[in-house]
Amino acid sequence: xxxxxxxxxxxxxxxxxxxxxxxxxxxxxxxxxxxxxxxxxxxxxxxxxxxxxxxxxxxxxxxxxxxxxxxxxxxxxxxxxxxxxxxxxxxxxxxxxxxxxxxxxxxxxxxxxxxx
Amino acid sequence: xxxxxxxxxxxxxxxxxxxxxxxxxxxxxxxxxxxxxxxxxxxxxxxxxxxxxxxxxxxxxxxxxxxxxxxxxxxxxxxxxxxxxxxxxxxxxxxxxxxxxxxxxxxxxxx
Numbered sequence: 001x002x003x004x005x006x007x008x009x010x011x012x013x014x015x016x017x018x019x020x021x022x023x024x025x026x027x028x029x030x031x032x033x034x035x036x037x038x039x040x041x042x043x044x045x046x047x048x049x050x051x052x053x054x055x056x057x058x059x060x061x062x063x064x065x066x067x068x069x070x071x072x073x074x075x076x077x078x079x080x081x082x083x084x085x086x087x088x089x090x091x092x093x094x095x096x097x098x099x100x101x102x103x104x105x106x107x108x109x110x111x112x113x114x115x116x
Numbered sequence: 117x118x119x120x121x122x123x124x125x126x127x128x129x130x131x132x133x134x135x136x137x138x139x140x141x142x143x144x145x146x147x148x149x150x151x152x153x154x155x156x157x158x159x160x161x162x163x164x165x166x167x168x169x170x171x172x173x174x175x176x177x178x179x180x181x182x183x184x185x186x187x188x189x190x191x192x193x194x195x196x197x198x199x200x201x202x203x204x205x206x207x208x209x210x211x212x213x214x215x216x217x218x219x220x221x222x223x224x225x226x227x
Contacts, residue, residue, distance in 0.1 A: 004159075033214065042219030043160070043205070050213065058214060090159050101148040101209035102167065107159030 002027045006091050006108035013081060014116050021076045021111050023091030031096035032074040033058070033105070034066065036087040043090065049074055050096070081115045088112050119143065122206060122218040129196055130226050137191040137221045139206035146208040149182055149189050150215065154203045163204075164191075196225045 004025045013019055025032065033048040035058075045058030049068040063085055065077040074093075078085060089112075092105040123138035139149070147168050152160035166173045166182045166189065173180045179192040193200050203222045207215040 031213075035217075040219060043217040045214050048214055056213065092159075096213075101150070101215055102165060104150060104162030104165065105160075105207075105215060107161070109159050110157070 002106065004091055004093055004106050004108040006089075006111050008111060009109065010112050012114040012116065015082055016080050019078050019081060019113075021078075021089060021091075021113070023074045023076065023108060024072050025074075025091075025093040025106070026072065027093060027095075027106065028071065029093035029095055029106075030071070031094045032068065033092045033094075034064070034074070034076045035090045035092065036060065036085075037090060037110075038087050046076070046089075078113075081113075083115050086113060086115045120206065120208060120216060120218040122204075122221045124221060125219075126222040126224065128224045128226060131197060133196055135193040135196045135200070135223055135225070137204050137206075137223065139189040139191065139208075139218055141187050141208055144208075144210050145184060145187075146210060148209040149180075150207045151178075151180055151189075151191050152205040152207060152217075154205060154220065160205055193223075196223075198225045198227050201225050 007022045030051045034046040035043045037043050044060045047066040049055045091108045094105045095103045119142045121140045150165045151163045154160040164180045166180050177194045181190045203220040205220045207217045210216045
């Protein structure tokens, strides 16, 4: 089954304790992306990756890091989490091979992070 | 700056009626516009895509229109059912290597 898998689904942690949210897709997609979703603000892009070893900032990259060492994986790293990073996070992937958005994005089921 | 607006945060309609959701955008002419459905606690799920040279697209009970002059897309669900209750998001290709999403419209279909 084609899917984007995120782990963990839920996490409560404390300020400053480094954490990683994993994302894996089994569709051989080039493009992967991380979003955060907050009430009234919609989905905002954090980082994206066009392919292995190619990553770039989205609209709200501050406080986050990503890496793309393999095509299928795109982990999101919070080196020193703070309460304002409490949010619902989504990973997504898409073919996007020709640089046009005529293909859908496939989303994971989300990771709810609470930073105390 | 680029902006996407989806009409009213919530829309309540009676079962069997047609739901119409609006997506307005400014300052850009996207080549593609996509609509997604999101259920509580789940990731968005792709529904339909329409290209700038297409006026209308249909899929079963869903219909999307794209008016590049008005800078607006309308999303229609005909013969709505309680199972259609969800949040619907529009997403636009704003010329970046990313889709830009609206904040969504929550649709509630009353039985």
